[in-house]
Amino acid sequence: MRILVFNAGSSSLKFGVFDGDLQILKGSFDRFGNDGCDQSLAVGNAAPERVRATHSDIGTAIAAVPGLLAEKAVAGLQAVGHRLAHGGTEFTGPALIDDAVLARIEALTPLAPLHNPAMIRALQLARDLWPDLPQVAVFDTSFHLSNPARATTYAVPSAWRAVGLRRFGFHGTSHRYVAQRAAEALGRPLVELRIISMHLGNGASACAVQYGASIDSSMGMTPLEGLVMGTRSGDIDPGAFGFLHRELGLDIPAIEAALYGESGLKALAGSADMRDVEAQAADGNTEAQLAITLYAYRARKYLGAYAAAMGGVDAIVFTGGIGENSASMRRRICDGLQFMGLMLDEDLNRSPDLSDRAAPRIHAQNSRVAVMVTETAEQLMIARDVEALLGRRTVTALAIPISVSGRHVHLSQQSVEALFGPGYRLTEGAPLRQPGNWVAEERVTLQGPKGCLHHVAILGPLRPRTQIEVSRTDSFALGIDAPVRNSGQLDNTPPVRLIGPHGHEDSTGLIIAARHVHTNPTDAAVMGLVDGDMVAIAVKSDDGRGLTFGGTLIRVAPGALTEMHLDTDEANAAGIDRRADGTLAANVHATPLP
Numbered sequence: 001m002r003i004l005v006f007n008a009g010s011s012s013l014k015f016g017v018f019d020g021d022l023q024i025l026k027g028s029f030d031r032f033g034n035d036g037c038d039q040s041l042a043v044g045n046a047a048p049e050r051v052r053a054t055h056s057d058i059g060t061a062i063a064a065v066p067g068l069l070a071e072k073a074v075a076g077l078q079a080v081g082h083r084l085a086h087g088g089t090e091f092t093g094p095a096l097i098d099d100a101v102l103a104r105i106e107a108l109t110p111l112a113p114l115h116n117p118a119m120i121r122a123l124q125l126a127r128d129l130w131p132d133l134p135q136v137a138v139f140d141t142s143f144h145l146s147n148p149a150r151a152t153t154y155a156v157p158s159a160w161r162a163v164g165l166r167r168f169g170f171h172g173t174s175h176r177y178v179a180q181r182a183a184e185a186l187g188r189p190l191v192e193l194r195i196i197s198m199h200l201g202n203g204a205s206a207c208a209v210q211y212g213a214s215i216d217s218s219m220g221m222t223p224l225e226g227l228v229m230g231t232r233s234g235d236i237d238p239g240a241f242g243f244l245h246r247e248l249g250l251d252i253p254a255i256e257a258a259l260y261g262e263s264g265l266k267a268l269a270g271s272a273d274m275r276d277v278e279a280q281a282a283d284g285n286t287e288a289q290l291a292i293t294l295y296a297y298r299a300r301k302y303l304g305a306y307a308a309a310m311g312g313v314d315a316i317v318f319t320g321g322i323g324e325n326s327a328s329m330r331r332r333i334c335d336g337l338q339f340m341g342l343m344l345d346e347d348l349n350r351s352p353d354l355s356d357r358a359a360p361r362i363h364a365q366n367s368r369v370a371v372m373v374t375e376t377a378e379q380l381m382i383a384r385d386v387e388a389l390l391g392r393r394t395v396t397a398l399a400i401p402i403s404v405s406g407r408h409v410h411l412s413q414q415s416v417e418a419l420f421g422p423g424y425r426l427t428e429g430a431p432l433r434q435p436g437n438w439v440a441e442e443r444v445t446l447q448g449p450k451g452c453l454h455h456v457a458i459l460g461p462l463r464p465r466t467q468i469e470v471s472r473t474d475s476f477a478l479g480i481d482a483p484v485r486n487s488g489q490l491d492n493t494p495p496v497r498l499i500g501p502h503g504h505e506d507s508t509g510l511i512i513a514a515r516h517v518h519t520n521p522t523d524a525a526v527m528g529l530v531d532g533d534m535v536a537i538a539v540k541s542d543d544g545r546g547l548t549f550g551g552t553l554i555r556v557a558p559g560a561l562t563e564m565h566l567d568t569d570e571a572n573a574a575g576i577d578r579r580a581d582g583t584l585a586a587n588v589h590a591t592p593l594p
Ligand SMILES: Nc1ncnc2c1ncn2[C@@H]1O[C@H](COP(=O)(O)OP(=O)(O)O)[C@@H](O)[C@H]1O
Pocket: 009, 010, 011, 012, 030, 200, 201, 202, 203, 230, 272, 273, 274, 275, 276, 278, 320, 321, 322, 325, 326
């Protein structure tokens, strides 16, 4: 499918034409000034042609795009994708544009005044030019809708929260790509990694991607919170509003306008462009030097915060105009993080090769944390989302059988021997529906500070690490606060005592299993899903208590049978007795892998 993508940022317009993952045209306009802007245009893999164009703002640059397509003889467009900054809580994924959707997007503009207007302009232009093509909006905010309440809630009066004051987070399309790309380059599944994505462009944000899902990011209700940016302040004491009003007589719109447009690097060093600031700092300008130090310090604080939020970090990835291009800024941000095992390789850092969407590592051999750089591919991700959304409209709704898991354990050989005696082998009992899995005839007891759970099933085959899966109700009975985790993610899980006929073992690995759907590549393709998608599954029940389960992870593996795994609390809440089927209600955020 041939897709034109518009990405109107706060300081630049980027656009591209894609056939699948192949980019056939890549263009951008930036460095807008009274004398025009820089234009770059590349066909296929050819070197970009760069000229100074006459457009003085993003709006006029948008109107020039159709002419450039014609000039390069790019025809046959089948759809148009648009980056939109704010999608609120309602746009959980890409949306096909019609008048009603456009009106809802327009209503969110006050929350992204620097961004949504130009993006909406691109949308309107494309609708006028190509009225017959489907137009799809992809929102920066959607990826972060998986953030837990502790990350999205401001500690403010409930009446304010009731009207929608909460944190959202932006650059989600970029963070989603960067995390996937880093996992791929590391050769490890995304669902096993704790990644901090640092998107440092004109707008800048950090994102904690824990096991594939965003759990926190530095931007808030609007793209003003967090890091220092080109013209935005980032974090500032809200007490500044009262102070500025009393001292300078400023009203709220004036303060807001200055925080969006007259702050950040521009306020500190006279230019919003990091290239200028770095050049001035190199010339000895102390204001520019402070701007750079402060920028790096704030970014480093977020790295520390997110490492703490995730209980560790496996990889840090830099992207965005500054993250991709400024080796000195990457080094400044990483300086002082040796305490968490992060060692940069200065040679690798100085000249990473980012061609062909590479994601090179820039950390030293002995670094415990991987550090990488990659070009952000927001336009590519938008093109993939457009194709997935339009393709998915013809997708078949399969019935997904529900399987209710009672409490159970997976044991390592070491645990088997501790509980049943040296050299003991479990007796394979009834087979489970997933091929190769079975229930052992033996049982164990779980003991916590508040109580015991007896006759707990053991599921085979053996695993490298013991994992104990209980429901929330069980965790209350034990008196242990177990975290909700995907299978295998056992770092920082609490211990519980396992008791067998031979002896006992205090083993970590106690979790409440996150709900998920097992499926195989064939069924996944029929449902329009890929591994790592987060979906909502609707389940009906005879007693009318049926529920839609959001935040359900799709796990695709060859040979797996399609079924949804719920625990007993979830099944009871939804009135599921024995046999029930679920259906796909929504793809919350598609994460199509290459
Ligand atoms: N070689 C470079 N060295 C330092 N900063 C750079 C370099 N190239 C681009 N940048 C910075 O990247 C920022 C723009 O990032 P970009 O991601 O393109 O912006 P946008 O948020 O508008 O998409 C600007 O501050 C620019 O100075």
